[in-house]
Amino acid sequence: MVKASALDLIENTPLVELARLHRGLGRIVAKAEFIQPGGSMKDRAALYVIRDAYAAGKLVTGQRVVEMTSGNMGAGLAVVCNVFGNPFTAIMSEGNSPARAKMLEALGAKVILFPQVDGSVGRVTGRDISAVAEHAITYAKQFGGYYVDQFNNVSCVEAHYYGTGPEIWSAIGRSLNAFVAGAGTGATFIGVSRYLKEQNPAILCAAVEPAGARVLAGEPVKNPRHLLQGMGYGIQLPCWQSDLVDDYMAVTDEDAAEYRHLLATREGLHVGFSAAANVCAAVRILESGRLGPDATVATVLCDTGLKY
Ligand code: PMP
Numbered sequence: 200m201v202k203a204s205a206l207d208l209i210e211n212t213p214l215v216e217l218a219r220l221h222r223g224l225g226r227i228v229a230k231a232e233f234i235q236p237g238g239s240m241k242d243r244a245a246l247y248v249i250r251d252a253y254a255a256g257k258l259v260t261g262q263r264v265v266e267m268t269s270g271n272m273g274a275g276l277a278v279v280c281n282v283f284g285n286p287f288t289a290i291m292s293e294g295n296s297p298a299r300a301k302m303l304e305a306l307g308a309k310v311i312l313f314p315q316v317d318g319s320v321g322r323v324t325g326r327d328i329s330a331v332a333e334h335a336i337t338y339a340k341q342f343g344g345y346y347v348d349q350f351n352n353v354s355c356v357e358a359h360y361y362g363t364g365p366e367i368w369s370a371i372g373r374s375l376n377a378f379v380a381g382a383g384t385g386a387t388f389i390g391v392s393r394y395l396k397e398q399n400p401a402i403l404c405a406a407v408e409p410a411g412a413r414v415l416a417g418e419p420v421k422n423p424r425h426l427l428q429g430m431g432y433g434i435q436l437p438c439w440q441s442d443l444v445d446d447y448m449a450v451t452d453e454d455a456a457e458y459r460h461l462l463a464t465r466e467g468l469h470v471g472f473s474a475a476a477n478v479c480a481a482v483r484i485l486e487s488g489r490l491g492p493d494a495t496v497a498t499v500l501c502d503t504g505l506k507y
Pocket of ligand 1: 241382388
């Protein structure tokens, strides 16, 4: 099989059954999002954002693209911008893992690291993210760049509404009982849940948050410094639709670390902490028995473990 470009390596990821990790009743199927060229599910959002910006006349060949990123959206944008012929600047928090900045630089992106406000290395908070976003907006204005604005850009949700959601539905269909995912911008959870509930409103959609930062569940932030990089910023999300959420689940750093280890050692899947948190929540739903013994729960393996 020959693909025309790296863009054709984005989307249509396979689902993998986690039968060695979850040995109880029911089954967990996880979308292998980490196999895309930027190493995460954010490649999908990047592809839609750039394609839509060209179609709307907001972006032209050679124009700089600018985004604030925890690294994954940046990697996706670097891949897509390289194929389209746009230079790319990623503005990141100093708290994001150095592996991400390295990957971006290897892809030819200009990387600007911005100091943290109240987080620490490996633990990036909502306030850190807001400061990075402000800097990115100023930078884009200064250099005439196209600012992606992933938290407010509807193309990000559409990538999952038109891509991830239908892919899960066409692979599993009527036997799907639940979908579980964490939220960074919320694009994955909202896009997929909206599509799946349109197909079958009985599908249970559960949003995963870090145990100390359950803002979507309506709780105050107790600990913004968690390990689940890329999700759980403890802020309200512009795309969020609470009518799509049947349950809010919390995962601790310790649980995420344990499930990350289990995914690697039992399944041979070396993925990041948010992927592990998703799988931990999926196991809990099955163990609760609320879906019955033959239930199928789908989730996403957000990114590769090589980024940490
Ligand atoms: N996990 C990781 C590792 C991520 O990078 C992101 C995106 N920031 C998410 C989860 C959450 O994805 P979304 O922005 O679609 O909610």
